Amino acid sequence: MRIGIDVGGTNTDAVLMDGSAVLAEIKTSTTSDVTSGVVAALRGLAKGATFSPADIQAVMIGTTHFTNAIVEARRLAPTAVIRLGLPATKALPPMVDWPDRLRSAIGDHGYLCHGGNEFDGRVISDLRPDEVKRVADAIGAAGVRSVAISSVFSPVSADFEMQAADIVAEVLPDVHLSLSHQIGRIGLLERENATIVNACLRDLADTIVDAFTSALTTVGISAPLYLSQNDGTLMDVEFTRKYPVATFASGPTNSMRGAALLSGLSDCAVVDIGGTTSDVGMLTRGFPREAATEVDIGGVRSNFRMPDVLSVGIGGGSRVRGDSDPAIGPDSVGHELTERALVFGGDTLTATDIVVAAGHADIGDASLVRHLDPRLVTAAIERIAHDVAEIVDRMRTSADPVPVVIVGGGSVLIPDALPGFAEVHRPDHFAVANAIGAAIAQVGGEVDRIFAIGRQSRDEVLDQAKAEAVDQAVAAGARPGSVQIVEVEEVPIAYLPGNAVRVRVKAVGDLEFAATGGAR
Amino acid sequence: MSVQITADRMADIARGAAILGTGGGGDPYIGRLLAEQAIRRHGPVTLVGLDEVPDDAVIVSVAMMGAPTVMVEKMPGGTEIQTALRAMHEVLGEEITHLSCIEAGGINSTIPFVAAAETGLPLLDADGMGRAFPELQMVLPTLAGVSTCPLALADEKGNSALLRTVDNRWAERFARSIAIDMGCRAMTLQYVLRGDQVREALVPGTLSLVERLGRVVREAHGRRDPVAAATEVLDGHLLFTGKITDVARRTTGGFARGTARLEGTGAYEGRTLELEFQNENLVARRDGVVVAGVPDLICVLNSDSGEPVTTEGLRYGFRVSVVGAPCDPRWRTPAGLDLVGPGYFGYDHGYVPVETSCAS
Numbered sequence: 065m066r067i068g069i070d071v072g073g074t075n076t077d078a079v080l081m082d083g084s085a086v087l088a089e090i091k092t093s094t095t096s097d098v099t100s101g102v103v104a105a106l107r108g109l110a111k112g113a114t115f116s117p118a119d120i121q122a123v124m125i126g127t128t129h130f131t132n133a134i135v136e137a138r139r140l141a142p143t144a145v146i147r148l149g150l151p152a153t154k155a156l157p158p159m160v161d162w163p164d165r166l167r168s169a170i171g172d173h174g175y176l177c178h179g180g181n182e183f184d185g186r187v188i189s190d191l192r193p194d195e196v197k198r199v200a201d202a203i204g205a206a207g208v209r210s211v212a213i214s215s216v217f218s219p220v221s222a223d224f225e226m227q228a229a230d231i232v233a234e235v236l237p238d239v240h241l242s243l244s245h246q247i248g249r250i251g252l253l254e255r256e257n258a259t260i261v262n263a264c265l266r267d268l269a270d271t272i273v274d275a276f277t278s279a280l281t282t283v284g285i286s287a288p289l290y291l292s293q294n295d296g297t298l299m300d301v302e303f304t305r306k307y308p309v310a311t312f313a314s315g316p317t318n319s320m321r322g323a324a325l326l327s328g329l330s331d332c333a334v335v336d337i338g339g340t341t342s343d344v345g346m347l348t349r350g351f352p353r354e355a356a357t358e359v360d361i362g363g364v365r366s367n368f369r370m371p372d373v374l375s376v377g378i379g380g381g382s383r384v385r386g387d388s389d390p391a392i393g394p395d396s397v398g399h400e401l402t403e404r405a406l407v408f409g410g411d412t413l414t415a416t417d418i419v420v421a422a423g424h425a426d427i428g429d430a431s432l433v434r435h436l437d438p439r440l441v442t443a444a445i446e447r448i449a450h451d452v453a454e455i456v457d458r459m460r461t462s463a464d465p466v467p468v469v470i471v472g473g474g475s476v477l478i479p480d481a482l483p484g485f486a487e488v489h490r491p492d493h494f495a496v497a498n499a500i501g502a503a504i505a506q507v508g509g510e511v512d513r514i515f516a517i518g519r520q521s522r523d524e525v526l527d528q529a530k531a532e533a534v535d536q537a538v539a540a541g542a543r544p545g546s547v548q549i550v551e552v553e554e555v556p557i558a559y560l561p562g563n564a565v566r567v568r569v570k571a572v573g574d575l576e577f578a579a580t581g582g583a584r
Numbered sequence: 585m586s587v588q589i590t591a592d593r594m595a596d597i598a599r600g601a602a603i604l605g606t607g608g609g610g611d612p613y614i615g616r617l618l619a620e621q622a623i624r625r626h627g628p629v630t631l632v633g634l635d636e637v638p639d640d641a642v643i644v645s646v647a648m649m650g651a652p653t654v655m656v657e658k659m660p661g662g663t664e665i666q667t668a669l670r671a672m673h674e675v676l677g678e679e680i681t682h683l684s685c686i687e688a689g690g691i692n693s694t695i696p697f698v699a700a701a702e703t704g705l706p707l708l709d710a711d712g713m714g715r716a717f718p719e720l721q722m723v724l725p726t727l728a729g730v731s732t733c734p735l736a737l738a739d740e741k742g743n744s745a746l747l748r749t750v751d752n753r754w755a756e757r758f759a760r761s762i763a764i765d766m767g768c769r770a771m772t773l774q775y776v777l778r779g780d781q782v783r784e785a786l787v788p789g790t791l792s793l794v795e796r797l798g799r800v801v802r803e804a805h806g807r808r809d810p811v812a813a814a815t816e817v818l819d820g821h822l823l824f825t826g827k828i829t830d831v832a833r834r835t836t837g838g839f840a841r842g843t844a845r846l847e848g849t850g851a852y853e854g855r856t857l858e859l860e861f862q863n864e865n866l867v868a869r870r871d872g873v874v875v876a877g878v879p880d881l882i883c884v885l886n887s888d889s890g891e892p893v894t895t896e897g898l899r900y901g902f903r904v905s906v907v908g909a910p911c912d913p914r915w916r917t918p919a920g921l922d923l924v925g926p927g928y929f930g931y932d933h934g935y936v937p938v939e940t941s942c943a944s
Contacts, residue, residue, distance in 0.1 A: 152740040155662035182767040216658050251656045458901035
């Protein structure tokens with residue numbers, strides 16, 4: 065048996081699962097100390113099903129703590145950035161386009177050093193060990209304990225980043241190091257930004273991981289703990305301490321993966337309807353499609369892999385205005401739904417009131433919305449379905465029919481039919497799809513590099529990339545026989561000579577369970 | 585009248601340049617950041633109208649040459665323009681007095697602002713195309729008989745190269761291979777013009793036009809239809825409003841070619857539009873009939889926000905509006921059409937000005 069937990073800003077959801085069967089589910093409130101909310105969820109699960117802590121083989125947690133820390137610019141560690149690339153890149157120094165608030169929250173410690181590579185692996189300038197050592201001394205003197213290192217074209221050649229890391233570690237043995245080639249892709253500023261974001265979360269990662277571990281200890285569970293990454297795979301505790309940025313946007317990913325399991329579909333559109341927004345994503349072979357463009361993390365532009373999610377301001381708490389042609393949202397009463405919605409005796413007409421009036425849901429006191437004009441109710445229901453359908457339509461990549469799975473607490477807003485989509489599913493346990501997604505996550509490995517085809521044949525390049533991805537998945541904890549290649553992408557690089565091609569391969573396998581109750 | 589361009593105006597200029605880029609020129613983000621940084625460090629850029637340029641002025645155009653993939657990874661060091669200028673001075677033997685922009689689209693419409701801020705030289709409110717085109721020789725100076733050489737290239741290491749070639753084709757060939765050796769990204773100075781040539785060789789007012797375009801789209805947000813606002817500034821015609829239903833791409837000879845199909849919505853319900861592109865948008869066919877084509881401008885805008893959609897950004901499901909706008913009249917001459925007309929891009933239809941096809 066495994067437990068999946070989703071720790072959101074407002075709610076902590078948990079499920080107990082055996083294989084793909086949901087044995088118990090619970091929704092509790094998230095607490096500011098982290099530990100007690102998770103303990104409450106675990107104890108709540110024990111009320112819904114009989115199990116002993118020793119039956120639990122693994123606990124998977126998805127959390128928004130790290131995203132929120134960046135958005136709120138709180139609990140971030142002072143962080144230094146060393147970029148290797150001089151004399152290139154000086155025109156745009158590190159953190160050049162960051163919001164002032166975030167830049168000052170981590171101290172403005174950017175350093176430019178010699179190093180870096182050309183697109184084809186040639187050296188821009190040699191690394192100067194003395195220069196890096198002087199920078200490390202300055203970082204130490206400033207009392208900074210986390211360092212991000214980036215180098216021009218490090219996805220092509222990572223040597224300089226690793227050499228610089230060795231030098232810094234020698235001078236400052238206790239600092240956390242985050243290297244850009246392990247975090248992002250081509251696009252120096254965006255990759256460096258993601259690396260800095262990771263670096264400034266390292267201390268918080270220790271705090272959060274310790275809080276989760278202590279919650280498990282409190283309820284007597286000694287099974288290994290894993291955290292959800294945004295690509296739908298898991299990372300263990302040690303990896304989480306090093307790469308907290310990998311948790312960003314794991315919430316929508318977990319919802320989509322949970323929806324896939326609940327509906328039995330691996331290729332579909334998923335609509336996750338909450339209190340304020342509806343988030344739409346696409347699943348391909350059971351994994352979320354990734355965003356093709358840069359993503360914004362709290363005002364910082366990054367090219368970190370993220371699920372492609374499109375949101376519309378329609379949720380259970382969305383305000384409804386107008387008569388014959390009503391407008392829904394984008395503002396919402398949010399967590400005040402139970403005070404402000406009409407069905408709870410409040411004075412604000414919300415989307416929830418509309419579905420109760422239409423008889424689609426039994427929430428609060430239906431008599432309080434009996435006075436609503438039936439034409440308004442019908443028009444509002446149609447408007448919601450139309451707006452959500454339009455977002456789903458924007459997300460699809462072809463005109464082929466695509467099934468739609470609707471999950472989340474607000475999924476009652478959508479009738480059983482969605483204009484333009486023949487197949488609409490609303491599976492059981494829809495309200496805890498995110499915790500289910502966390503519980504069923506697998507482990508993966510990924511290779512994303514530019515290869516020069518010519519020295520090696522195309523087949524050799526692809527075979528090499530696939531083998532590396534499989535090895536990485538196994539190293540991350542996948543059972544060797546279960547690893548499969550789930551994605552191969554080849555992108556020819558325009559205007560680059562020598563048939564340079566960017567190859568991205570992703571391998572995924574089932575988590576290898578240690579002996580039941582194994583300690584970690 | 586000259587205008588001082590401050591860093592806070594670059595966002596509008598970059599957005600407008602992407603609209604005039606007619607789908608090409610790539611993401612203008614890095615170009616905008618570079619210009620903002622250079623202006624903050626060195627002070628505002630003086631933009632001067634063509635009518636203020638003295639006859640004996642010496643003007644060069646500034647542009648980046650290379651792969652967009654490299655531009656986002658190996659960003660400039662900030663000394664490339666000075667290095668190229670030194671090489672240019674040696675052959676010219678006289679001071680360069682003004683800088684110019686060779687194409688109003690993508691990164692090459694913001695790079696001249698970087699150069700102007702760093703050197704303190706005034707920048708002409710003009711460009712060599714009035715839009716963006718995919719190849720180096722597709723500029724009005726070519727029509728005016730101006731050679732691209734002497735052409736200076738420089739990298740961030742302090743290397744520079746100076747080309748003097750028998751024609752612009754050789755210049756393109758040498759420049760391309762030197763740029764590859766420089767790491768697939770080189771700063772170039774080219775098309776030396778005299779003050780008395782600029783009116784013949786450049787399109788006046790394009791940099792203030794791109795700023796105006798970027799501004800009306802931003803200001804329209806939530807107040808009026810941004811597509812209508814952009815169309816008005818472009819003196820253009822709305823060709824279509826609809827949804828992208830198919831995008832087919834192929835990479836041939838280093839160029840990204842492709843076709844997008846749109847199904848009409850609103851006033852265009854039941855109609856279709858086919859858009860062909862090669863880095864930039866080339867031809868728009870409405871219900872099978874050409875309604876706009878090179879060298880006229882075809883701009884694809886997000887129907888809700890008015891933001892430009894690049895050819896790389898075309899995706900199934902996007903709601904877009906397609907606007908056609910007249911090109912500079914010199915492109916409509918027989919020599920202009922030879923260089924950049926439908927025939928050059930492999931089409932057998934004759935050129936019909938966009939305002940003519942929209943009137944019928």
